[in-house]
Structures are given as C-alpha cells and as structure tokens.
Amino acid sequence: DSGVTQTPKHLITATGQRVTLRCSPRSGDLSVYWYQQSLDQGLQFLIQYYNGEERAKGNILERFSAQQFPDLHSELNLSSLELGDSALYFCASNSGGGEQFFGPGTRLTVL
Amino acid sequence: GQQLNQSPQSMFIQEGEDVSMNCTSSSIFNTWLWYKQDPGEGPVLLIALYKAGELTSNGRLTAQFGITRKDSFLNISASVPSDVGIYFCAGPRDDKIIFGKGTRLHILP
Numbered sequence: 001d002s003g004v005t006q007t008p009k010h011l012i013t014a015t016g017q018r019v020t021l022r023c024s025p026r027s028g029d030l031s032v033y034w035y036q037q038s039l040d041q042g043l044q045f046l047i048q049y050y051n052g053e054e055r056a057k058g059n060i061l062e063r064f065s066a067q068q069f070p071d072l073h074s075e076l077n078l079s080s081l082e083l084g085d086s087a088l089y090f091c092a093s094n095s096g097g098g099e100q101f102f103g104p105g106t107r108l109t110v111l
Numbered sequence: 112g113q114q115l116n117q118s119p120q121s122m123f124i125q126e127g128e129d130v131s132m133n134c135t136s137s138s139i140f141n142t143w144l145w146y147k148q149d150p151g152e153g154p155v156l157l158i159a160l161y162k163a164g165e166l167t168s169n170g171r172l173t174a175q176f177g178i179t180r181k182d183s184f185l186n187i188s189a190s191v192p193s194d195v196g197i198y199f200c201a202g203p204r205d206d207k208i209i210f211g212k213g214t215r216l217h218i219l220p
Contacts, residue, residue: 033208042211043199
C-alpha cells in the first residue's frame, strides 16, 4: 500500500459526459502528479500540483483540468469525453524527492 | 523531448531463468528509478539509484546506475510467476519524472 488513494476505482460513462477523479496523496506529501495510461502504453504525464499551485504541465488536453485543494487532495476533471479518453488514470505523490508513489488508479471507460 | 529507451520491449522466459533489462537516455540523469506495474494496478517503486556506478539489490532484484549516468540496468534472478508485469525505468527531470515505455515480462508455464 503506497498510502496514495484514488476514487473511484472504476468509472463507466458515455461520450460527451464529464467526470471527476479524486486523489489523496500520502500523508505529508505536498506534490500530486496525474498520469494517463492507455491500453498497453506507457505512462503519460498530465499535470503536477505542489501545495495547491500548478507546477508542471505535460500533454494534458484542454478538455482536462485539475486542481489541488487546501487539504492537498487533488481532482482531475475530464469533460466532453471521447472514446479515446478511455484509460487508466493514476495519481502519484511525493515530498520533493525524485521518487513518486502511485495510487491504485481509476479505470475510465467511455462508451 | 526527453526520452528513456527501454529494451527489450517484452520478454518471454521460463520460470527460474534470470532476466536482464536496460534503460538508456541521450542525456544524463542524477537519479534512476525502477518501477513494476502489475496488471490493473499502479506502478510500485522497486529500486532507486542515486550515484553513478551504484549497485543496489532488493531481494532477487539488482539494479545498477551506469557509470556514464545515461543508462541503468535491472536484473532479476531465478524468476518466479509473480515477477510477471511491466517494468518501467524513470528519472526525475525539472520537477517531473520521465518514464520509459516499459519492458513487459512474461513467464512461460
């Protein structure tokens, strides 16, 4: 158990819809990272937050947004969903060192 | 952009065999990380390397930080069925972590 929690575990929705994925980092970690992993693909970095502020951006679509709240949990919002958005979405956290600790992921299926 | 190249992309081995995989980069990394991902799960950190030439073990796993700081190697000895999964190398860069595309390990019955 990495100490990072993500909800929900599974999400099934339709094209055009909007969903919110939630992540709670390890206790004491200020940074949260979001990744997308499509079938049989590597991890694509989406965005990083540090103590409530956006720190780095990767290949995140304009339809996607994220935020980190004062209690340090983070939410990833995906809107106008398309079939190709079906993937595993992971969040990870760390306390500033190089190592990141990953949550169990949310599997999103868009029908 | 920054890339980490992992090889092989996939491996099919017999239980009990030793496994070797590597990760290379065109630029220097000061830290190398090896993760394992079980199917449907999040990646789990196996070994972290912080110094060029460093050799670190975690049970049957041994990883090395290449002397040029542009590569790293992971070896698994006497593989067992639970070693099946995807092995990712990664390195921190500008507040992000760059991941390789992974080596997928299959164990033949």
